[in-house]
Amino acid sequence: MTSIHLDNAAKRFGRATVLNDINLEIEDGEFCVFLGPSGCGKSTLLRMIAGIETLTQGELKIGDQRMNEALPAERRVAMVFQNYALYPHMSVYENMAFGLKQAKTPKDQIVERVGEAARILQIENLLERKPKELSGGQRQRVAIGRAIVRQPAVFLFDEPLSNLDAALRVHMRTEIANLHRKFPEASMIYVTHDQTEAMALADKIVLLRAGDDVITKGSIAQTGSPLELYHRPKNLFVAGFLGSPSMNFLPVTLVAASEDGARVKLDSDEELFVPVSAGHLPIGAKLTLGIRPEHMTPVGEAVTEQVFSRALNAVENFGEYSFLYLSESTDAPMIAKVSDETEVSLRGAIKFQIRPELCHLFDEAGDALTHLNPAPKSISFDATAL
Numbered sequence: 001m002t003s004i005h006l007d008n009a010a011k012r013f014g015r016a017t018v019l020n021d022i023n024l025e026i027e028d029g030e031f032c033v034f035l036g037p038s039g040c041g042k043s044t045l046l047r048m049i050a051g052i053e054t055l056t057q058g059e060l061k062i063g064d065q066r067m068n069e070a071l072p073a074e075r076r077v078a079m080v081f082q083n084y085a086l087y088p089h090m091s092v093y094e095n096m097a098f099g100l101k102q103a104k105t106p107k108d109q110i111v112e113r114v115g116e117a118a119r120i121l122q123i124e125n126l127l128e129r130k131p132k133e134l135s136g137g138q139r140q141r142v143a144i145g146r147a148i149v150r151q152p153a154v155f156l157f158d159e160p161l162s163n164l165d166a167a168l169r170v171h172m173r174t175e176i177a178n179l180h181r182k183f184p185e186a187s188m189i190y191v192t193h194d195q196t197e198a199m200a201l202a203d204k205i206v207l208l209r210a211g212d213d214v215i216t217k218g219s220i221a222q223t224g225s226p227l228e229l230y231h232r233p234k235n236l237f238v239a240g241f242l243g244s245p246s247m248n249f250l251p252v253t254l255v256a257a258s259e260d261g262a263r264v265k266l267d268s269d270e271e272l273f274v275p276v277s278a279g280h281l282p283i284g285a286k287l288t289l290g291i292r293p294e295h296m297t298p299v300g301e302a303v304t305e306q307v308f309s310r311a312l313n314a315v316e317n318f319g320e321y322s323f324l325y326l327s328e329s330t331d332a333p334m335i336a337k338v339s340d341e342t343e344v345s346l347r348g349a350i351k352f353q354i355r356p357e358l359c360h361l362f363d364e365a366g367d368a369l370t371h372l373n374p375a376p377k378s379i380s381f382d383a384t385a386l
């Protein structure tokens with residue numbers, strides 16, 4: 001049993017509350033990513049699970065066991081740090097064997113486990129080298145190897161790829177996904193501020209937000225699968241954090257609400273229909289409409305349903321797609337991400353059509369109105385059927 005439960009957990013350093021009201025369940029064998037902006041408390045939360053920080057309040061369980069008072073070594077967790085934390089005077093082999101020696105593991109078992117980890121990570125030919133003779137990617141592999149040899153129930157990664165260059169980061173990301181497949185029993189918790197890494201790796205994302213004032217900080221903004229968070233963000237923070245470029249937000253007014261959804265009017269007087277539950281709101285309510293740049297489809301003059309027009313300010317071509325920068329009455333720039341084949345002119349206005357189910361509406365408190373249709377499903381296929 002390697003499930004992890006946090007029940008009403010909080011962390012305070014002196015008078016500053018760094019984490020508040022953390023309720024969390026990570027299932028057996030799950031790959032869970034703690035995602036959020038810098039300083040929101042991701043590392044602190046990971047360190048509380050590792051036993052490097054104590055909980056100020058609440059309970060931590062690993063399996064069925066309360067772990068608040070357990071020493072790090074008793075928790076069957078292994079942590080991989082961003083800065084590798086290797087011993088510079090020891091060889092790769094000695095670095096990986098060190099923890100096992102300390103735990104008085106028999107010599108033959110140490111040899112076997114280090115050999116196996118080196119094989120999995122393809123660093124067998126590096127065992128005699130010192131850390132300074134390794135590249136960044138190789139060092140990170142050794143750090144991961146040191147975690148593997150301990151045969152932990154839970155792997156904890158704190159931004160392990162942040163020190164690597166972009167190409168290597170993508171490569172190591174797929175290696176970490178492979179590692180998860182090689183140890184399907186182990187749960188993994190992976191901290192990152194990088195939404196692409198989170199979307200690529202996670203079964204479950206825990207998106208943390210920093211509080212608005214200096215006293216109260218990190219809390220959970222939403223927990224769910226990558227696509228749940230992308231298609232069904234619960235609030236403006238989640239909607240704006242995931243996706244690049246960010247979701248466009250436009251002020252709108254509610255003009256009609258029925259069982260099927262809401263009709264809203266933009267400042268430019270165009271109206272859009274959004275299939276969300278809005279029956280509890282008065283006509284005239286001020287709302288925020290959310291539209292992702294990649295969901296804006298340029299259409300011809302003849303199309304009149306579910307459309308709005310904007311003047312074009314600038315274009316950026318990237319080959320595969322283009323960003324169109326559109327004029328907005330408010331300060332916030334509006335961006336459409338369209339196929340590069342789209343012909344646009346900097347003189348005219350462009351008309352966009354938006355599928356109703358791809359629109360989002362948020363109330364004055366910033367909470368999303370509930371969608372009436374299920375979120376689009378992720379693509380899954382059975383590899384054995386190929």
Ligand SMILES: Nc1ncnc2c1ncn2[C@@H]1O[C@H](COP(=O)(O)OP(=O)(O)O)[C@@H](O)[C@H]1O
Pocket residue numbers: 013018036037038039040041042043044045217
């Ligand atoms: N030992 C500490 N004492 C006081 N404040 C701390 C300590 N460790 C972390 N913090 C504060 O807690 C907040 C969250 O830090 P951290 O968990 O490192 O954030 P993240 O990993 O999300 O960037 C930050 O404001 C940080 O300054």
Ligand SMILES: [Mg+2]
Pocket residue numbers: 042043044
């Ligand atoms: Mg951190």
